[in-house]
Amino acid sequence: MAITMNSSLRCVSLLALAVALSPLAPAQTAPSAPLISVRQDAKLGPILVGPDGRTLYLFTKDGTGRSSCTGLCAVAWPPLTATKLPARLAGLKGQLSLIQRADGEPQVAYNGIPLYYWKDDTKPGDTTGQGVMSVWFAVNPAPTVQMGRAAALGSVLTGSNGMTLYTFSKDTAGVSTCVGACAVNWPPLLVAQLPTRGIAVRGGLATLIRPDGSRQVTYQDKPLYYWKGDLKPGDAAGEGVMNVWSAARP
Structure with missing residues (x-):
């Protein structure tokens, strides 16, 4: 019995020594959350969220690739920052970039729009x-205007729903008639x-205020419209109607 016990103790000791001398297995780390992802909101539809799942916003007073929210503004609206961007973001069609803030810190932008x-x-x-001071809004990942x-x-401008957009020759720059x-x-x-634009859309987007107070998108100062006769993406039945309506070209 003593021999059996001694043998067992020696085996346990040798096993403990082997474990102690063996190289440690690398610790398993949980995969990091994506820098930006999309969440479906019941009221707002698809919106962008940060790695912690909180909503991301845009500031309408910012310019493309430029943040004008500094100082106390940036305390209330902390910018989404990153030292580098991931190589690919699955499911997002827009383009991510880093812009330099006034303090030198890199801020993440989506289609050129700084995120907060x-x-x-x-x-x-x-x-x-959402809607704070009528200048802060959650970010919809689908571009307002895309190719x-x-x-x-051939190539035309479409809305985020893929439907063809048109211009009206009787409109003037920035004014809808x-x-x-x-x-x-x-x-x-x-x-x-x-408004946001797809990567392939090079012209400038802006908005005008219509008589009813709604905000209409313009492309190169031309107001944009849909045509009720188009039923699906790829339709362009409004082209040439009354010789005053034309599909919007990039």
């Missing part, structure tokens, strides 16, 4: 910054926030 958190959002799912194709026309019944047949492309 809101101090009063305390957990994922909060969107209390598409119409079977008979299509109202009333005209706007029923040719619904204006409206946004509640700063």
Whole structure:
């Protein structure tokens, strides 16, 4: 019995020594959360969120690739910062970039739009910054205007729904003259926030205020519209209607 016990103790000791001398296995680390992802909000639709799941916002007073929120503004609206961007973001069609803030810190931008958190959002799912002072809005990842194709026309501009966009030759720069019944047949492309463009869209986007107070998107100062006769992406039945309507080209 003593021999058996001694043998068992020697085996245990040798096993402990082997474990002590063996190289330690690398610690398993949880995969890091993506820098930006998309969350479906019940009221706002798809919106961008940061790695902690909190809502990201844009500031309509910013310019493309430039932040104008500094000082106390940046305390209330902390910028989303990163030292480098991931090589690829699955599911996001927009382009990420880093811009340099006034203090030299790199800030993340989506399609050139600087991104921020809101101090009063305390957990994922909060969107209390939406519409603050009518200049802060959650970011919809689908570009307002993007490149598409119409079977008979080739490359055209489309909305985020893929439907062809049009211009009206009777409009003037930054002014829409299509109202009333005209706007029923040719619904204006409206946004509640700063419009965004797809990577392939090179011209400038802006907005104008229509007589009813809604905000219409313009491309190169031309107001943009849909045509009620188009039923699916790729349709361009509004091209040439009354010789005053044309599909918008990039």
